[in-house]
Amino acid sequence: MQTSAGGLSQLLANNVVEIKFLRRHDKPGWQLSRRMLCTNDWALLNTLLGKRVLHFVPPRLSLPYNPTSYNLVIAFDIFMQNWRAINCDRCDVVAIIPTSPDPAKWWDYFTDSIMKMSAAQKQAFMNM
DSSP: OEEOHHHHHHHHHHEEEEEEEEOSSOOTTSOSEEEEEEEOOHHHHTSHHHHHTSOOOOOOSOOSSOGGGGTEEEEEETTTTEEEEEEOTTEEEEEEEEOSSOTHHHHHHIIIIITTOOHHHHHHHHTO
16 A cells, blocks of 8 residues: 555554655665565654664654655664665555554564564565
């Protein structure tokens, strides 16, 4: 399902969202699109598990540009364990995993699927 920057921002506030979007800049050896598991659920990210397992660190600096003017949404990338800019010119929501009010479903999914993935499998996921 295609979404806008505003729609994606709303989803990210209380969910982990699997998305697929077009890269803004071509990356040699990579697909033109990028797949990502991301969230902006501060309640999830600021937990002990969020900090230890996802290596969440709150941003310390503000961006030198306005992401909205470029149709970008900034979100925490679960695999890369860092903040990423998402191009919303063509962004499709693949799956939504609720994290609020109870993050148990997300952590079950993370333990059963994500944690068991090798680096090569994570790379393949991102490049699908």
